[in-house]
Structure formats: C-alpha cells, structure tokens
Amino acid sequence: MIYAPCTSRSSNFSRRQQPRANNTSPACPSATRRRATSSGTRYYVNRTAAHSCQHKAPPKVQEKMQDLIERAEALKGEVTMQDPANQARGARVPTLKNTFVTSDISGDRRQTDVQCTCGSPSTNGFPCIHNVKHAQLIGMDPYDLLHYKDTTAAWREQYDRTLSSRRSPRRISTMIKSIRTTCILPSRRLRLVARRRLCA
Numbered sequence: 001m002i003y004a005p006c007t008s009r010s011s012n013f014s015r016r017q018q019p020r021a022n023n024t025s026p027a028c029p030s031a032t033r034r035r036a037t038s039s040g041t042r043y044y045v046n047r048t049a050a051h052s053c054q055h056k057a058p059p060k061v062q063e064k065m066q067d068l069i070e071r072a073e074a075l076k077g078e079v080t081m082q083d084p085a086n087q088a089r090g091a092r093v094p095t096l097k098n099t100f101v102t103s104d105i106s107g108d109r110r111q112t113d114v115q116c117t118c119g120s121p122s123t124n125g126f127p128c129i130h131n132v133k134h135a136q137l138i139g140m141d142p143y144d145l146l147h148y149k150d151t152t153a154a155w156r157e158q159y160d161r162t163l164s165s166r167r168s169p170r171r172i173s174t175m176i177k178s179i180r181t182t183c184i185l186p187s188r189r190l191r192l193v194a195r196r197r198l199c200a
C-alpha cells in the first residue's frame, strides 16, 4: 500500500506555529494599549477624586484618624502641660498602661511631624493617640496634627504639578484626553543585557 504525503497536516502545523510565534513577541499592541488606557483613566479618576474631596484629609487618612480619635477616648487620667505659655510644646499624657509619655505638637506641619516619647510618630510618620489627646485638650482639631503630605491639599497638589496652572483649561482638557487615549509602545530596538565586545 502506498501512502500519499499528507500536505494538509504539514500546512496546518505551520499555521498553528505562526500565531504562537506572534504571541511571544515583546510588543503586544492591544494589551499595551489597554494598559495605557486604564492607567490614563485611573489618573483622571484619582485627580477628580482629589479635587472633589472637601475634607482636610483624604478618605484613607480619615479612617486612620477616626480610629486614633476613638482610641484616644480610652485614655484616662490628667494631662499636665509642661509650658502653660505654649501648651502645644509639651504635655504629660497618660497611656493605656497607666504610665506617662510626653507629647509635642508644636512646630510647622509642612516641615516636621508631631512628636511623642512613645516613639510611634517618629516610626510611622503619623500622629499617635497621645498627640490626639493632647490636641483635644487644648482645643486643636486632631486633623491639624497631620503632616502636610497626608492632607487633601497635598493630594491635589501632586496632580496640579503635572498640569501646570499656567495652561489654559482647554489645553488641560486636551492633555487629559490624550492621557486617556495614548498608547505607549515599547521601543523596537532591544537592548542587549551583556556588554558589547571590544575585540573580535
């Protein structure tokens, strides 16, 4: 019996191989375009959220501060001011373990964080319950303890830096649209990992 060469199978095989070779290429335009569009949309959504926030702090910071304010209510005991002339400078605040720490909420919040001898503000870059207790006692809003980087104003500013205020509103609108639709493709020239050989 003589078998005829199966040309259809070989042609199917080569046809199957072709798309696989395309999938392994570094640039997949549709996927890259999707990523670029989603990141542009995310930028626009975040920028809108920053400008629509009316509170002193962004929502995530509000959650952390609300937790601190609730925990500060559990601090029982007398708070003693070290300097009556400058009540923000130093206060002896009771802890949950019936000991005392010293809280300092003076200074410029654009320059420095608040301080406390419990070590939490210097470690986390965020006020502690003793700072909150201290602030409440002298009539200060606990949200004024936040460093500027954690405020809504700083959140807005990071988006305003990319879109200069000197540009016209129409120009800013065009830039936002271009950010949403621009597809950033990788370079066609692949960079070699190894160093170039100097001698043949």
Ligand SMILES: [Zn+2]
Binding pocket: 101, 116, 117, 118, 119, 120, 121, 128, 129, 130, 131
């Ligand atoms: Zn503390």
